Amino acid sequence: MTVVTSGEDLAKKIAEAIPGSVISSDKTSVMVDAAKLAQVAEFLKNTPGLDFNYLNFATAVDYIDYFELVYRLLSMEHNHSLVLKTRCYDRENPTVPSIVSLWRGAYFQEREMFDMFGIKFEGHPDLRRLLTWEGFKGYPLRRDYL
Amino acid sequence: MEIVRPEVNTPQEADAVEGASINQLIAESTSAIPDPDRWIDEVLDRNVFLTTADTIVAWGRQRSIFPMLFATACCGMEVISMSVSRFDLSRFGMDVVRFSPRQADVMIIAGTITWKMALATRMIYDQMAEPKWVVAMGACAISGGTFRESYSVTPGVNRIMPVDVYIPGCPPKPEAVIFGITRLHAKIIKGTMDNPMLSKH
Numbered sequence: 001m002t003v004v005t006s007g008e009d010l011a012k013k014i015a016e017a018i019p020g021s022v023i024s025s026d027k028t029s030v031m032v033d034a035a036k037l038a039q040v041a042e043f044l045k046n047t048p049g050l051d052f053n054y055l056n057f058a059t060a061v062d063y064i065d066y067f068e069l070v071y072r073l074l075s076m077e078h079n080h081s082l083v084l085k086t087r088c089y090d091r092e093n094p095t096v097p098s099i100v101s102l103w104r105g106a107y108f109q110e111r112e113m114f115d116m117f118g119i120k121f122e123g124h125p126d127l128r129r130l131l132t133w134e135g136f137k138g139y140p141l142r143r144d145y146l
Numbered sequence: 147m148e149i150v151r152p153e154v155n156t157p158q159e160a161d162a163v164e165g166a167s168i169n170q171l172i173a174e175s176t177s178a179i180p181d182p183d184r185w186i187d188e189v190l191d192r193n194v195f196l197t198t199a200d201t202i203v204a205w206g207r208q209r210s211i212f213p214m215l216f217a218t219a220c221c222g223m224e225v226i227s228m229s230v231s232r233f234d235l236s237r238f239g240m241d242v243v244r245f246s247p248r249q250a251d252v253m254i255i256a257g258t259i260t261w262k263m264a265l266a267t268r269m270i271y272d273q274m275a276e277p278k279w280v281v282a283m284g285a286c287a288i289s290g291g292t293f294r295e296s297y298s299v300t301p302g303v304n305r306i307m308p309v310d311v312y313i314p315g316c317p318p319k320p321e322a323v324i325f326g327i328t329r330l331h332a333k334i335i336k337g338t339m340d341n342p343m344l345s346k347h
Contacts, residue, residue, distance in 0.1 A: 128158065130300060133262055134165025140297045 003080040004028055013050075017043050020094060029083035030103055034069075037086050038097040038123075044073060044084070045102050051075045052082060055103035062143045067119055088119060096122040098146045117143035168261055169280045171268070175305040180306050196320040204335045207251075209239040211334075214250030214274070216267065219257025219343070221284040221317040228320035240328055252330065256317075257292060258286035259300045271307045279330060282309045283323060 004027075011025035015030070019038040031039045038045060044052045052073035071084040088094045098121035100106050109119045110128045111130040118139035121127060138145050154160040213235075217225055229235040230244060244250040247270045259267055271280065282303050285291030293299035303309060310333060313326035 040248075126157070128161055131262075132166045134161040135169050136165070136297075138297075145297075 001079075003048075004075065005080045005082045010050075014040055014043060021098050023087075026075045029079065029085055031085045031087070034086045035090050038099065041086070041099045041102050044082070049078075051077045052079065055099075055109075056081070058099070058106050058109040058113070060117050060119060062117060064143050065089070067117060068092075069096060069119070070112070070115065081142075090120075094119045094123055095120070100124055105115070115139070118142065164262075164265070170264055171265060171306070172261055175300070178302060178304045178311045179306075179308045182310060185323075201335070208334045211238070211240050211251045211330075212242050212244045212249055212278075213240050213308065214244050214247055214270075215256070216253055216270065217256040218235065218259060218263060218311075219286060221256035221283070222285070224320055224323060225254060225256045227229045228323050231319040233324060234328070235324070238324075238331070240327065245315045247271075248275060250274055252279040252281060254281045254283055254323075255287045255303050256283045258291070260298045260305050261300060262298070264300050264306050267303070268306050279310045279334070280307055280329060281311045281313065281326060283313045283315075283326070284316065284318060288312050288314060291316065319329070 007025040007028055007030045011030050013021045014030065015022045018036055018039050021032050021040050023031045023033055025031065044050055045140065052075050054076050056074050056075040058069065058070040058071045067088045069086050069088065071086075072081065073084060074081045088096050088098065094117070096119055098106070098110060100110060100121075101123065107125075108130060110124050111126075111128060114117050114121065114124075114127050115131050116139060117130045128134070132140065152163055154163055213223070215225055227233060229241070235241055247253070251274075253271060253274060271278075280303075282288050286293060286299070287303045290296070290299050290301040294301050300306060310325050311330045313322055314317070315322050318326070
């Protein structure tokens with residue numbers, strides 16, 4: 001059975017490796033600074049003992065004041081999982097580092113997030129609309145759409 | 147609708163071309179296309195000499211319709227259930243389900259049609275050979291259903307093509323679809339020669 005990693009324990013490890021990256025943590029998730037997301041993701045993927053080598057899903061939530069991005073990571077090797085979160089406070093031009101170079105599975109998920117929320121992913125190889133069409137006005141899953 | 151195939155070299159260009167044609171389709175599809183219902187109260191007086199031949203042709207057509215399944219949502223399950231042994235669509239000569247529009251006579255639109263899909267739907271409709279009929283099945287195909295006010299769903303498939311028979315339900319039971327098919331039969335047997343679509347050929 002997949003073991004849910006304690007977010008509090010993992011937050012300590014992340015904070016040791018990348019100082020100032022962890023904002024908060026609880027039993028199941030770790031909240032990190034959006035600017036250091038790429039570093040944290042690389043740390044989680046490539047550190048022996050953690051080896052989060054599989055991305056279950058990546059999604060975003062609009063809380064009006066900020067966008068919260070949720071990544072669920074899984075380690076095939078150790079069979080444990082983690083919820084990694086980050087927040088993006090800029091509503092006009094939200095920008096977050098892309099993690100496609102680490103997990104290829106994020107390719108379409110980030111395109112969908114761009115399509116639905118207008119979040120731009122820096123370093124994404126081909127950021128285009130996915131579900132709606134080119135020329136579509138607005139971002140439909142934002143709370144202030146319509 | 148003319149099918150335009152512009153030169154595209156990159157996915158970005160293809161996206162831009164597709165987006166432009168979808169926006170054009172939305173701009174053009176502001177009101178419903180009237181249903182082809184001249185047949186309903188059509189007096190046969192004018193065609194009195196043609197009725198015998200007409201009836202035979204229509205009878206033949208009515209008994210061997212090749213449906214084209216266009217299942218985009220849950221209504222597709224009901225169409226599948228209707229076409230297999232329990233409800234048995236073969237009784238109406240419709241057991242040859244075609245997945246090529248060129249071999250099909252009736253297009254059963256079973257499910258929600260989004261604007262992005264509308265382009266493909268319209269293209270498939272244009273590819274079907276005359277005479278052709280369209281059955282809009284379920285609330286989404288009829289009016290957009292729950293998604294009518296949505297940003298991406300067509301408010302009724304009759305915005306993009308003329309519809310002959312509407313089958314309400316969410317989804318309609320197989321019995322309801324069979325009733326709709328019998329209504330379509332009634333429509334086919336009434337109008338061939340006075341069909342405006344046919345007279346030009």
